[in-house]
Amino acid sequence: MNDKQLVALEAAKFVKNGMLVGLGTGSTANYFIDELARLQRENGLSITTVASSTISAQRAQSLGLPIVALEHIASIDLYVDGADEIAPDMTLLKGRGSDLVKEKLLAKAATQFIAVADESKLVNRIGQNFVIPIEVIPFAWQLTKKSLEDAGGVGHLRPNAAKDGFWITSHGSYVLDLTFDADFSANALNELINNTPGVVEHGIFYGLTDAILIAANGKVEARWA
Ligand code: 5RP
Numbered sequence: 345m346n347d348k349q350l351v352a353l354e355a356a357k358f359v360k361n362g363m364l365v366g367l368g369t370g371s372t373a374n375y376f377i378d379e380l381a382r383l384q385r386e387n388g389l390s391i392t393t394v395a396s397s398t399i400s401a402q403r404a405q406s407l408g409l410p411i412v413a414l415e416h417i418a419s420i421d422l423y424v425d426g427a428d429e430i431a432p433d434m435t436l437l438k439g440r441g442s443d444l445v446k447e448k449l450l451a452k453a454a455t456q457f458i459a460v461a462d463e464s465k466l467v468n469r470i471g472q473n474f475v476i477p478i479e480v481i482p483f484a485w486q487l488t489k490k491s492l493e494d495a496g497g498v499g500h501l502r503p504n505a506a507k508d509g510f511w512i513t514s515h516g517s518y519v520l521d522l523t524f525d526a527d528f529s530a531n532a533l534n535e536l537i538n539n540t541p542g543v544v545e546h547g548i549f550y551g552l553t554d555a556i557l558i559a560a561n562g563k564v565e566a567r568w569a
Contacts, residue, residue, distance in 0.1 A: 347462035347559035352376040366450035368425025381407035397443040423454035435530040439547035442513040463560035479517035484542030497522040
């Protein structure tokens with residue numbers, strides 16, 4: 345069993361009968377979804393799920409997990425998702441793909457949000473290994489880019505895979521991939537990007553995480569907020 349699977353199985357121990365459980369997106373979240381399906385099949389676990397992406401919804405559906413649409417819920421009991429970076433203060437960077445809008449909604453809506461990762465995701469500061477993905481309203485991208493550049497951001501509009509157009513997220517946004525000076529705290533960056541017109545959502549998950557499960561060399565360490 346690899347570390348991503350190990351940590352996902354550990355997170356599944358927090359799932360109890362009757363819960364409405366948010367499903368994250370990515371390879372670690374996939375292990376969590378698979379484990380929920382196994383527990384339902386073999387142990388009679390009875391839960392309802394809500395997915396942060398079409399790909400996770402499809403996986404849950406194909407495995408027979410009951411699933412409700414995001415627009416039908418106002419809160420959830422537990423959300424489990426991976427991360428691209430995890431800072432010492434438990435701020436996360438997420439959304440390398442296209443699904444950070446739903447991911448952040450579920451993280452915020454959850455009574456408990458548990459982030460799961462292997463130790464490769466631990467960083468000293470947000471933005472250390474990855475650019476910060478910022479979803480913007482398509483018609484606003486130039487104005488928003490200029491505002492963020494004036495504040496110190498450097499980067500570009502993400503191209504699509506064929507490099508003949510721009511990346512469009514599942515929410516229908518463009519993505520600005522920006523880096524900022526290391527002097528910016530996660531809190532300051534979160535505030536700055538939140539307060540920039542044209543931004544739909546961004547990948548800094550500040551103050552949302554209740555617990556982090558980190559797996560390293562076959563062992564899981566839990567950190568609580
Ligand atoms: C997707 C995410 C993922 O959780 C993040 O990219 C981690 O993925 P993986 O578990 O495959 O390493 O934020 O938007």
